[in-house]
Amino acid sequence: xxxPAFDVQLSLVAEAAGMGKIYRRGAEEIHALREISVAxxxxxxxxxxxxxxxxxxxxxxxxxxMDVPTSGALRVAGTTIADAGRVRLAEGGRDRLRRENIGxxxxxxxxxxxxxxxxxxxxPLLWAExxxxxxxxxxxxxxxxxxxxxxxxxxxxxxxxxxxxxxxALINRPRLLLADEPTGNVDTKTRDGIFDLFRELNADGLTIxxxxxxxxxxxxxxxxxxxxxxxxxxxx
Amino acid sequence: MATPILxxxxxxxxxxxxxxxxxxxxxxxxxxxxxxxxxxxxxxxSGKTTFLNQVGCLDTPTKGTISICGTDVTAMLxxxxxxxxxxxxxxxxxxxxxxxxxxxxxxxxxPMTFARExxxxxxxxxALARVGLxxxxxxxxxxxxxxxxxxxxxxALVRKPRLLLADEPTGRLEHGSRVAIMDIFRSLRAEGMGIIIxxxxxxxxxxxxxxxxxxxxxxxxxxxxx
Numbered sequence: 222x223x224x225p226a227f228d229v230q231l232s233l234v235a236e237a238a239g240m241g242k243i244y245r246r247g248a249e250e251i252h253a254l255r256e257i258s259v260a261x262x263x264x265x266x267x268x269x270x271x272x273x274x275x276x277x278x279x280x281x282x283x284x285x286x287m288d289v290p291t292s293g294a295l296r297v298a299g300t301t302i303a304d305a306g307r308v309r310l311a312e313g314g315r316d317r318l319r320r321e322n323i324g325x326x327x328x329x330x331x332x333x334x335x336x337x338x339x340x341x342x343x344x345p346l347l348w349a350e351x352x353x354x355x356x357x358x359x360x361x362x363x364x365x366x367x368x369x370x371x372x373x374x375x376x377x378x379x380x381x382x383x384x385x386x387x388x389x390a391l392i393n394r395p396r397l398l399l400a401d402e403p404t405g406n407v408d409t410k411t412r413d414g415i416f417d418l419f420r421e422l423n424a425d426g427l428t429i430x431x432x433x434x435x436x437x438x439x440x441x442x443x444x445x446x447x448x449x450x451x452x453x454x455x456x457x
Numbered sequence: 458m459a460t461p462i463l464x465x466x467x468x469x470x471x472x473x474x475x476x477x478x479x480x481x482x483x484x485x486x487x488x489x490x491x492x493x494x495x496x497x498x499x500x501x502x503s504g505k506t507t508f509l510n511q512v513g514c515l516d517t518p519t520k521g522t523i524s525i526c527g528t529d530v531t532a533m534l535x536x537x538x539x540x541x542x543x544x545x546x547x548x549x550x551x552x553x554x555x556x557x558x559x560x561x562x563x564x565x566x567x568p569m570t571f572a573r574e575x576x577x578x579x580x581x582x583x584a585l586a587r588v589g590l591x592x593x594x595x596x597x598x599x600x601x602x603x604x605x606x607x608x609x610x611x612x613a614l615v616r617k618p619r620l621l622l623a624d625e626p627t628g629r630l631e632h633g634s635r636v637a638i639m640d641i642f643r644s645l646r647a648e649g650m651g652i653i654i655x656x657x658x659x660x661x662x663x664x665x666x667x668x669x670x671x672x673x674x675x676x677x678x679x680x681x682x683x
Contacts, residue, residue: 287558287596312594316560325558333554333567335515335542344556344567373515 233296234397234428235284236260240293240303241451242279253279254451257293261397261430266423269432270439271448277432278401280448284430285399286319298322298396320345324390324398328405330382332374332389339370342388353392360388364418380411387418391427398422400431404438416441460527462620462651463489463512468521470507470674481507482518483674489620494642494652496662496682499671505655506624508671512653513622514542526619543572547613551625553605555597555612561585562593565611572616584611588641603634610641621645621652627661639664 242254254276261267261284269277282288286297292306300318301309310318332341342357361370364384374382383403390398400419404412416438423429431442439445447455470482482504489495499505510516511523514530517538522531525545533541555564565581574580585593588607597605606626613621623642627635639661646652646666654665662668663682670678 282598285558287598316563319558323558327557329552331554331557333556334550335513335548340571345558375510375515 232263234261234263234265235297235430236295237283237290238294240283240290240295241306242276242283242288243291252451254283254290257453257457259446259453259457261428263396263428264423264426265444266419266429266442267431267444267446268439268442269430269446269448270434270436271432272434274450275448276451277434277448279451281325281399281401281430281432284397285323285325286315287325289315321393322396324393324395326383326386326390326398326400326403328402330374330379330386330406332382332385334374337371337373338366338377338385338388341374341385342392344389344392346392357388357392360391361385363391364388378411379407380414383407383411383415384418387415387422391422396428398427398429400429402433403431404433404435412438459491461488461490461524462493462526463487463653464522464524465508465512466522466524468508468511468523469519470504470511470516471519480674482511485521485671485675487669487676489651489653491619491649491651492646493667494646494654494665496665496668497653497655497671498657498659498662498668501657503671504674505671507674509622509624509653509655512620513546513548514538543568543616545618545620547616547618547621549606549609549613549621549623549626551628553597553602553609553629555605555608557597560594560596561590561600561608561611564597564608565615568612568616574616580615581611584615587611587614589637601634602630603637606630606634606638607641610638614645619649619651621650623652623654625656625658626654627658628656635661 237257237259240257244251244253269280271277283290283295286302289308290303294304295302303309338361339357342360346353358370361367364387366384404415419429433439445456446453465485465487468482468485472479485508497505511518518531522529530541562581565584566577569577582593588611590604590607627638642652656662665682667681669676
């Protein structure tokens, strides 16, 4: 079989063609993803739905350039990460691409307990040698936390902490927001509030890929990709 | 005698819950000398974390004084506290709190980035070498728990604090990593750092110099480890 080539659609935010990921643990090979072909257009809100172990996190890690495929091709934000199973962008380039284009949200909030909300939001920017305090404040207001700017994570509820994490993921004005089970640690009411926020961000044009095992949440998202044992079984 | 790294005298932290006043700390005393490693044990709700937050300048006591390296921090304004904390105190947590999208070395650079300091990459690499981590470009999800905690320790050390506060630092680690992390703590102690470890784990506490037991926000038992 020949390796699939890209349709060159520069407007796509991310595109995978025949992409696979194998992890090696000693002599054992774990096929986390097999033959994934999927594209994400600007402004789309996509849900990746599947049980635990289906490959959701692996897929998000690849789309977020936190990891590289072992087969097939992957383009993110107009840059070829891998082609014909070979990595085409070096580590430093991947770090930069990720910092400039990707926002990431996880189940755990990963806020630094010693920093205030606004400092936590600024973290990725500080990294880029920029100082945009006013944009960090604006984002916290956007996620409904204008009154919590100088509070530390220990003084906040789970839902509030996740909103800070969302503001932090937006600070680099990402082209793609990846959310890995973002409501896994909050109650149903908070979950709905967080989901409404995703909806609003998407309505403003943000491209979002959200991974979850929560079918009820998936039912509210326009496009759902079903993942089972590392393969897309429906919705590509 | 050298100035103590920490001197906490009659520290109270009280909260109002409805009409009730809750004393999370009720007259807590503790002195930590340079090169001393102290274990704080006690049940959930005994005041361990509240105490760590006061000592770490993350919260202000209702009453009492806390001096760090001879400076009374209880009288400081919030802005001064932030600067003082960054210069004098390193924190380590059970859950590591590494930023998943940043590499190991970038995570270690963070505190220096905030303080707008130079030579960040060089100093971060030095701190990672100090804790024995060679995969400096790895992302947190590519590391095991022990190595993630090494990164977190390097981040806590990179600005050379005098006081290290560790809240259940080995709570998520398997035995081999736990031993390695304690070896790092012992070498830091040998360099004169003051270390406080809060833990539920009695075997970990036995590896410190002195064990303090808290109950209802005060010290109920204190003993030197043989």
